[in-house]
Amino acid sequence: MSAIKLGVPSKGRLMEKTFDWFAERGIRLRRTGSEREYAGAVDGVEKVELVLLSAGEIPRELAAGRIHLGVTGSDLVRDKLADWPTLVEELAPMGFGHADLIIAVPACWADVDTLEDLDAAAHAFRAAHGHRLRIATKYHRLVREFLTREGIADWQLVDSQGATEGTVKNLTAEAIADITSSGETLRANHLKILSDGLIHSSQATLFASRMADWAGLEAPRAALIAQLGV
Ligand SMILES: Nc1ncnc2c1ncn2[C@@H]1O[C@H](COP(=O)(O)OP(=O)(O)OP(=O)(O)O)[C@@H](O)[C@H]1O
Ligand SMILES: O=P(O)(O)OC[C@H]1O[C@H](OP(=O)(O)OP(=O)(O)O)[C@H](O)[C@@H]1O
Incomplete structure (x- = not known):
């Protein structure tokens, strides 16, 4: 069963504030396992998987289509991806990480x-x-x-x-x-x-990959977007 892969910064301020931002919208992101283990889970929405990554790597993972959604700085997407608007869609500025x-x-x-x-x-x-x-x-x-x-x-x-x-x-x-x-x-x-x-x-921004395989994930995507209000 396929699921939407959501890439989130794996440490520091960006990670904590990302967790808070989703929690305010009824979606609980949490680390599973130890502090040092980069595994996570998502509660409150169907068919979404959490992938913890370095903020600097999230643009590349979005561009390669290995994650469907990702949170990272708008600066990093612009700097790391040539012609970024063809590769990713900016869904929502998140109001932190300025x-x-x-x-x-x-x-x-x-x-x-x-x-x-x-x-x-x-x-x-x-x-x-x-x-x-x-x-x-x-x-x-x-x-x-x-x-x-x-x-x-x-x-x-x-x-x-x-x-x-x-x-x-x-x-x-x-x-x-x-x-x-x-x-x-x-x-x-x-x-x-x-x-x-x-x-x-x-600022921290939620991006959607234009390169990922969204086939069969249209309904979970619509449900997630509706819940997030973006
Ligand atoms: N005061 C700040 N210092 C550093 N980065 C900040 C600051 N405020 C916001 N940011 C944003 O945080 C992002 C960088 O985060 P971070 O340093 O965790 O990324 P990274 O390059 O993946 O780091 P690392 O390579 O150490 O894992 C950038 O988008 C940057 O604009
Ligand atoms: O305006 P300020 O509040 O002082 O913050 C800016 C500083 O924070 C960042 O460095 P970071 O601590 O992430 O380390 P870095 O030098 O490894 O980038 C950035 O590169 C600046 O050096």
Whole structure:
């Protein structure tokens, strides 16, 4: 008997708030087994199975059709999937997990407050140093598309999978593109956001896969969507 596979973040704030969001709509998601065992169950709706996954892997699993529904950040779907609207459907923003993907530069760069200023600074940087200004990020697709669309030249991305704000102090980048929520990490690392440097405002979002096999699952899908009110 087939069932709808629902992918949910396996740890941390996103997992807890996802469980709360479904509970508020009469569906109980729960871990089965130990804290460390990634098994789960769904009560309150028929033919839905819980799959606990890393938030970062949920976009790929949706695109591959290995899960039917998935909860993850809207930033991760846009960054990890080329042409994401053809692969997944955005069913509902969930109202938590808010974070802004932004571009930030050293606070001491008095002449750089906008993208236009960054463009000028990058040009001058290349002339002075013989290589392009480095922007550290893990959001390669979103940052590349944004800078290209905005017509900024003379930059290069350097990969940073964590502690991205530290790369400027460590002299491995001149600027960063990362998510911020409270802004504390940026402040602590003496970085400032460009006034027009917002790339994407992210929040946890429920997605449906366009690539999964929904045959025979139309009725459970309709029942679930109705119960969730999305
Ligand atoms: N303050 C925050 N710090 C980090 N991520 C946040 C924050 N607020 C919201 N998010 C969102 O949470 C998601 C990332 O979650 P998480 O770090 O658990 O994912 P992950 O890449 O799967 O992590 P891991 O690889 O450690 O399992 C992104 O969509 C991000 O926008
Ligand atoms: O604006 P703030 O409230 O300070 O939050 C933003 C920070 O949180 C995230 O890092 P996380 O703790 O997930 O670790 P990471 O460096 O591994 O991404 C993000 O990458 C920022 O560094």
